[in-house]
Amino acid sequence: VDPLPDPSVDLSVLEMLRSLEDDGDAFIAGLVATYVSDTTERMAVLRKAFAQRNSEALERAAHAIKGSSANIGARRMAALGGTLQDAGKAGDFATAAPMIAELEGEFLRVQDRLAIVANGRYSGI
Amino acid sequence: MILLIEDDLVTCHIITALLKRMRHTYCEAHTGAEAMELLRTQPIDLVIADMMLPDANGIDLLEQKYNLPYVSDIPVVCCTAQADIETVEAAMGFGAIDFVKKPIVVQSFTQRINRAIERAPVRWESWRDMSKRMPFYSRTIKPMLGIAQQMLGELDEALANAETAAPDMTELSALVSRVRGAAANVGALRTVQQIDKLWHGTIEEKTIEHLRAALVIERAGFDEMLAGRTSNESMQAVG
Numbered sequence: 001v002d003p004l005p006d007p008s009v010d011l012s013v014l015e016m017l018r019s020l021e022d023d024g025d026a027f028i029a030g031l032v033a034t035y036v037s038d039t040t041e042r043m044a045v046l047r048k049a050f051a052q053r054n055s056e057a058l059e060r061a062a063h064a065i066k067g068s069s070a071n072i073g074a075r076r077m078a079a080l081g082g083t084l085q086d087a088g089k090a091g092d093f094a095t096a097a098p099m100i101a102e103l104e105g106e107f108l109r110v111q112d113r114l115a116i117v118a119n120g121r122y123s124g125i
Numbered sequence: 126m127i128l129l130i131e132d133d134l135v136t137c138h139i140i141t142a143l144l145k146r147m148r149h150t151y152c153e154a155h156t157g158a159e160a161m162e163l164l165r166t167q168p169i170d171l172v173i174a175d176m177m178l179p180d181a182n183g184i185d186l187l188e189q190k191y192n193l194p195y196v197s198d199i200p201v202v203c204c205t206a207q208a209d210i211e212t213v214e215a216a217m218g219f220g221a222i223d224f225v226k227k228p229i230v231v232q233s234f235t236q237r238i239n240r241a242i243e244r245a246p247v248r249w250e251s252w253r254d255m256s257k258r259m260p261f262y263s264r265t266i267k268p269m270l271g272i273a274q275q276m277l278g279e280l281d282e283a284l285a286n287a288e289t290a291a292p293d294m295t296e297l298s299a300l301v302s303r304v305r306g307a308a309a310n311v312g313a314l315r316t317v318q319q320i321d322k323l324w325h326g327t328i329e330e331k332t333i334e335h336l337r338a339a340l341v342i343e344r345a346g347f348d349e350m351l352a353g354r355t356s357n358e359s360m361q362a363v364g
Contacts (some may be wrong), residue, residue, distance in 0.1 A: 027138075028252070035135045038133070056353060071139055071227060072135055
């Protein structure tokens with residue numbers, strides 16, 4: 001997938017989300033925890049769907065990853081999820097294989113960046 | 126009350142934070158089955174629906190809702206990352222009035238929801254209109270609401286009895302009229318609208334089923350009003 005948005009997490013999205021609640025830090029920390037937990041689960045579903053060549057399950061898991069990633073500002077994850085969703089829809093497992101590996105790598109980067117934000121170690125948020 | 130149908134928890138947290146900030150009351154459903162249960166039991170004014178749920182396709186859900194005459198007119202805003210023209214057409218045919226694209230953008234989402242809520246059926250007469258009509262005080266309206274709500278219960282009981290034994294139609298029609306009058310007195314516009322729409326002066330099975338289903342929702346609306354959980358202008362005066 002080229003080009004992909006950079007960096008992994010759009011901090012302006014998180015700034016916007018932070019402003020929704022009076023206790024913005026707690027709200028962001030909760031959102032990040034939910035996102036990481038749900039996405040970890042969805043990645044497992046994705047891998048299982050791929051192993052079983054279940055295109056419908058692959059499409060659904062990729063769609064879910066795309067939606068929540070976009071909402072939290074993880075744009076590269078969202079873009080990769082969208083491409084993987086299309087591959088699932090088309091039953092194109094040859095394209096899906098490297099995409100899953102790429103998505104896993106990107107998820108690690110997103111988690112690192114979100115951890116910094118959620119722990120308040122990023123001064124801009 | 127706004128019904129949010131969304132299976133993704135991150136999106137749910139973001140939308141509910143927005144709805145809170147907009148001072149709307151809301152309830153959440155994470156599956157199609159939960160959504161239908163809330164539609165059948167709660168006074169819903171607007172639905173915000175994800176189009177892909179774990180147990181249901183958004184279009185099927187909209188169709189189910191559309192086929193229930195006591196909630197068919199509740200507007201729906203579809204919330205989706207992408208929608209083809211066929212999906213949009215099908216959704217609009219079943220009561221969708223707008224599509225909001227994910228990811229959520231605060232300003233446009235707020236504007237679209239505020240615009241959509243204006244198209245929701247009016248549930249209660251405004252306090253200002255009611256005070257012009259009758260010299261109400263918050264002390265006196267609450268007992269009147271209680272009495273009207275009790276009458277809704279009596280009507281439900283009479284309709285339940287009519288399902289098993291032929292009722293005296295003159296008596297039943299008179300009861301419906303009294304309940305309608307009591308609802309109108311306390312400004313329960315939606316209750317009056319539902320009675321006018323669903324009561325045809327006969328005891329056909331569908332008439333009774335639909336009117337009783339509407340009464341479940343209307344009684345919940347009275348509960349909400351009496352408990353002060355609505356942001357309606359009249360409620361602020363009552364609460």
